Amino acid sequence: MSKLIAGNILLFPNVNWENMWEATQETLYMSVVALLFTFLFGLLLGLLLFLTDRGNLWENRIIQGVTAAYVNVFRSIPFIILIVLLIPFTRIVVGTMLGPSAALPALIIGAAPFYARMVEIALREIDKGVIEASKSMGASNSQIIFKVLLPESMPALVSGLTVTAIALVSYTAMAGVIGAGGLGDLAYRDGFQRRNTDITLMATLIVLVIVFILQFIGDRLTNRLDKR
Amino acid sequence: MINLSKLSKVFNTKDGKVTAVDNIDLTIDEGEIFGIIGYSGAGKSTLIRLLNMLESPSEGSVTIAGKKMEDLSKRELREARQEIGMIFQHFNLLWSRTVKDNIAFPLEIKGVPKEERDKRVNELIRLVGLEGRGGSYPSQLSGGQKQRVGIARALANNPKVLLCDEATSALDPKTTDSILDLLTDINKNLGLTIVLITHEMHVIRKICHRVAVMEQGRVVEQGNVLDVFKRPKEDMTKEFVKQVTEPEETEETLKDLFGEEGIGHILQLTFVGGDAKKPLINNIVRSFDVTVNILQGKISQTQNGPYGSLFIGVDGEASEINRVKDYIREQQVEVEVIHGE
Numbered sequence: 001m002s003k004l005i006a007g008n009i010l011l012f013p014n015v016n017w018e019n020m021w022e023a024t025q026e027t028l029y030m031s032v033v034a035l036l037f038t039f040l041f042g043l044l045l046g047l048l049l050f051l052t053d054r055g056n057l058w059e060n061r062i063i064q065g066v067t068a069a070y071v072n073v074f075r076s077i078p079f080i081i082l083i084v085l086l087i088p089f090t091r092i093v094v095g096t097m098l099g100p101s102a103a104l105p106a107l108i109i110g111a112a113p114f115y116a117r118m119v120e121i122a123l124r125e126i127d128k129g130v131i132e133a134s135k136s137m138g139a140s141n142s143q144i145i146f147k148v149l150l151p152e153s154m155p156a157l158v159s160g161l162t163v164t165a166i167a168l169v170s171y172t173a174m175a176g177v178i179g180a181g182g183l184g185d186l187a188y189r190d191g192f193q194r195r196n197t198d199i200t201l202m203a204t205l206i207v208l209v210i211v212f213i214l215q216f217i218g219d220r221l222t223n224r225l226d227k228r
Numbered sequence: 229m230i231n232l233s234k235l236s237k238v239f240n241t242k243d244g245k246v247t248a249v250d251n252i253d254l255t256i257d258e259g260e261i262f263g264i265i266g267y268s269g270a271g272k273s274t275l276i277r278l279l280n281m282l283e284s285p286s287e288g289s290v291t292i293a294g295k296k297m298e299d300l301s302k303r304e305l306r307e308a309r310q311e312i313g314m315i316f317q318h319f320n321l322l323w324s325r326t327v328k329d330n331i332a333f334p335l336e337i338k339g340v341p342k343e344e345r346d347k348r349v350n351e352l353i354r355l356v357g358l359e360g361r362g363g364s365y366p367s368q369l370s371g372g373q374k375q376r377v378g379i380a381r382a383l384a385n386n387p388k389v390l391l392c393d394e395a396t397s398a399l400d401p402k403t404t405d406s407i408l409d410l411l412t413d414i415n416k417n418l419g420l421t422i423v424l425i426t427h428e429m430h431v432i433r434k435i436c437h438r439v440a441v442m443e444q445g446r447v448v449e450q451g452n453v454l455d456v457f458k459r460p461k462e463d464m465t466k467e468f469v470k471q472v473t474e475p476e477e478t479e480e481t482l483k484d485l486f487g488e489e490g491i492g493h494i495l496q497l498t499f500v501g502g503d504a505k506k507p508l509i510n511n512i513v514r515s516f517d518v519t520v521n522i523l524q525g526k527i528s529q530t531q532n533g534p535y536g537s538l539f540i541g542v543d544g545e546a547s548e549i550n551r552v553k554d555y556i557r558e559q560q561v562e563v564e565v566i567h568g569e
Contacts, residue, residue, distance in 0.1 A: 132316075132320065134337075136309060137314075138305075138337055151324045
């Protein structure tokens with residue numbers, strides 16, 4: 001045990017493990033909370049995109065056009081610029097520009113449109129015949145949404161969420177710019193700027209582990225849900 | 229039971245207006261199996277979707293069980309649809325649900341309590357012969373089993389009408405027959421009115437009481453299945469009848485067998501109902517100075533009685549052959565000269 005610790009110190013002499021752990025927690029906090037809201041908003045936007053499209057349940061050109069425009073605009077803005085653009089908005093919503101919570105609005109607004117497109121694709125994959133059959137049984141629109149569209153597209157929704165979660169982890173690395181903390185911030189300030197390569201390396205390793213775990217959970221869940 | 233009056237459906241497409249269903253009047257009686265046959269593009273898919281308002285009519289009206297379908301509010305329409313079951317060519321099952329949950333789906337829609345739902349689902353599983361498969365997912369079933377789930381699901385809310393949209397077209401002949409038998413049983417035991425569309429005359433022959441032939445959005449001919457088989461009036465109908473009697477194939481084989489010259493007269497006799505039992509050939513050979521050569525025969529059952537076709541070669545004096553034809557007609561048997569004058 002003492003040898004292991006000694007080895008760690010030899011390999012990573014400049015790593016302050018307390019700071020590293022704190023940064024990991026900040027990254028996890030930002031990713032998980034942002035993912036939760038991204039899921040909700042993305043699902044809503046994705047459903048809206050799908051349902052208002054031509055030939056679908058709530059066909060509506062205006063809402064479709066507005067939603068699609070919103071999604072395209074916010075998906076195109078580079079995240080690092082989005083954070084800066086959203087500073088005034090974040091001040092109003094979160095009340096501060098310090099700490100990991102300050103990154104949440106930008107993370108959610110940046111990732112939700114990304115997920116919305118994946119939700120839309122997932123819903124498009126559903127056989128139109130199944131929707132027709134549900135209508136023929138007298139299902140209402142809300143029954144079709146909750147009993148048909150969402151359950152039938154669940155594996156694709158989950159695998160899309162996995163991709164989004166991993167994108168979110170990498171977004172959080174940029175959130176350091178506005179003082180949100182996290183592993184990316186640590187790697188940049190303590191690692192790169194002070195030339196402590198071992199800190200950068202360690203932060204990268206932890207991000208990799210988080211991504212692998214997310215991918216693993218996502219794949220397992222998708223496989224279990226997929227009965228096709 | 230079902231009444232269509234001056235029903236039309238026009239689609240606006242990029243290439244202009246397309247009339248899929250053109251001014252159709254049709255009455256379908258309670259408890260009958262009514263077949264609508266036509267090639268793809270004839271408008272039969274649109275027609276069957278007009279019955280439960282999956283397509284809304286451009287003109288005309290649809291009345292089912294006394295309800296004017298196009299006048300119903302959204303809510304009333306949903307309730308009316310719960311009394312009209314529908315099955316599909318590609319089954320359209322929810323792959324994320326087990327067999328049981330698929331069958332329970334229409335009951336959930338209607339708001340039937342859980343216990344009652346389970347009971348009904350078990351009844352239906354027995355009815356369609358899927359005992360022991362309740363926990364399987366659709367992807368684990370064969371095509372025939374999937375269609376059985378589709379039928380059980382369509383029957384869940386005790387509908388008055390069952391609409392079948394090419395229900396057997398994706399199945400092999402043997403499975404098709406077993407599904408058709410199931411539909412016949414359901415029609416007899418539950419007194420259900422069944423409307424089916426198909427492009428296979430075999431399906432019409434096997435289970436339908438009455439048939440309508442569709443071409444370019446119109447019903448060109450309709451009547452009892454036997455009558456239509458016996459005396460098809462329109463060219464389209466004749467083509468479909470040929471699907472089950474196959475005279476073309478017969479003629480081809482005969483040409484091969486006898487050569488172009490050696491065939492002589494070939495007659496196709498069509499027997500319908502009780503006619504099929506008469507010893508017609510025996511009487512011909514005894515009463516006329518001709519030789520008769522039986523080439524091919526086929527008898528099949530329809531819902532209104534047996535239907536048979538017989539191909540015979542007749543040799544003899546032309547006048548004698550004409551007398552034979554007259555005699556056969558006197559016996560209420562249809563004759564058509566396939567070869568010879």
